[in-house]
Amino acid sequence: DQQVKQNSPSLSVQEGRISILNCDYTNSMFDYFLWYKKYPAEGPTFLISISSIKDKNEDGRFTVFLNKSAKHLSLHIVPSQPGDSAVYFCAASFWIGTASKLTFGTGTRLQVTL
Amino acid sequence: IAGITQAPTSQILAAGRRMTLRCTQDMRHNAMYWYRQDLGLGLRLIHYSNTAGTTGKGEVPDGYSVSRANTDDFPLTLASAVPSQTSVYFCASSGIRTGLYYGYTFGSGTRLTVV
Numbered sequence: 001d002q003q004v005k006q007n008s009p010s011l012s013v014q015e016g017r018i019s020i021l022n023c024d025y026t027n028s029m030f031d032y033f034l035w036y037k038k039y040p041a042e043g044p045t046f047l048i049s050i051s052s053i054k055d056k057n058e059d060g061r062f063t064v065f066l067n068k069s070a071k072h073l074s075l076h077i078v079p080s081q082p083g084d085s086a087v088y089f090c091a092a093s094f095w096i097g098t099a100s101k102l103t104f105g106t107g108t109r110l111q112v113t114l
Numbered sequence: 115i116a117g118i119t120q121a122p123t124s125q126i127l128a129a130g131r132r133m134t135l136r137c138t139q140d141m142r143h144n145a146m147y148w149y150r151q152d153l154g155l156g157l158r159l160i161h162y163s164n165t166a167g168t169t170g171k172g173e174v175p176d177g178y179s180v181s182r183a184n185t186d187d188f189p190l191t192l193a194s195a196v197p198s199q200t201s202v203y204f205c206a207s208s209g210i211r212t213g214l215y216y217g218y219t220f221g222s223g224t225r226l227t228v229v
Contacts, residue, residue, distance in 0.1 A: 009154070034217045043118075043204050043220030044157070051215065089156065091217060099145050099164040099210055102217060106156035 003027045004092050006105035013112055019077040021108050023090030026071065030092040033066060034102070035075045038087045047088075048075070080112045117141070118221035120205050126227045127195050135190040135224050137205030144210045146188040147172075147218060148180060150201040157204065163188055164210070195228045202226075 005024045013019045025033070031052055036044040050057040050064045050073070057064050063076045077084055090105040121136045139146065148160040149172075159172030163182040177199060179191045188207075192199055202225050206218035 006156075032215045034215075036217065041222070043206075043222050045220070046217045049215050049217065093215070093217065099162075100208065101162075102147075102159075104149075104157040106154060 002106075004090055004103050004105040006090050006108050008108050009106070010109040010111070013080045013110065015082060015112055015114055016079045019075075019080045019084065019110055019112070021075040021077075021088050021090075021110065023073050023075075023105055024071055025073070025092050027092070027094070027103075028071070030094050030103075031100075032093045033064070033073050034091045034093065035062075035064060036089040036091060036104075038089065038107070044089055077110075080110075082112050082114065085110055085112045118205055118207060118219055120203075120221035120224050122224060123222070124225040124227075126229060127192075129196055129228055130194050133192045133195055133226070135192075135203055135205075135226070137188045137190070137221060138186050139188075139205075139207045139219075140186065141207060141219065142185060143207035143219070144185070145208045146182065147206045147208075148178070148188070148190045149204045149206065149220075150174065151204060151223075152201050160190065160203075195226075197228045200226060200228045 034049040035047040037047045038044040066073045087107045089107045091102045093100045118139045144165045147162045149157045161180040163169045166185050202223045204223045205221045208218040
């Protein structure tokens with residue numbers, strides 16, 4: 001059962017425009033939602049996160065929006081740059097026992113074209 | 115540079131052979147994890163360790179074993195490799211609390227092909 005879903009495997013956006021990556025989840029117990037960025041032949045790197053009690057978090061060009069009633073979050077990148085071309089993973093975390101646990105979505109490949 | 119070191123970077127392995135993927139971190143993180151990445155399936159947790167001396171099973175633990183003798187090292191062993199274990203393997207670590215909102219630090223991965 002996929003608790004975190006990214007239904008769009010790929011997205012192409014022109015440089016300078018907005019990129020919107022979407023993610024849906026099923027488990028109401030998640031405490032935080034995170035976005036990771038992954039380049040080929042590298043490990044995923046943390047990009048931005050949002051607490052389940054917030055509805056928006058912004059960091060430079062990156063903004064994450066959380067809609068708890070719809071169990072949906074999105075990552076906005078404005079303006080998009082060619083260096084943003086990568087695979088983006090949505091993840092959700094919760095506290096279990098004595099540590100946190102992350103569950104990942106299947107990823108969305110973003111291509112920013114010139 | 116602080117982080118996670120994985121070895122080897124890539125490996126071609128004959129089916130039935132035993133293989134240990136190495137992972138070392140220098141951040142003194144308590145928790146460590148092994149994930150595999152497969153196309154269309156994202157990152158799936160194989161095994162984890164919340165602290166030295168303890169380990170736990172993730173989503174896809176069958177065919178894999180781990181040990182955590184100390185804080186820094188978390189090797190993953192395939193006792194008898196099968197082609198379905200062809201994948202990219204990522205080791206990760208986190209602080210106990212910071213993992214919740216900063217997530218994990220990942221290594222660069224080991225690309226394993228079982229033939």
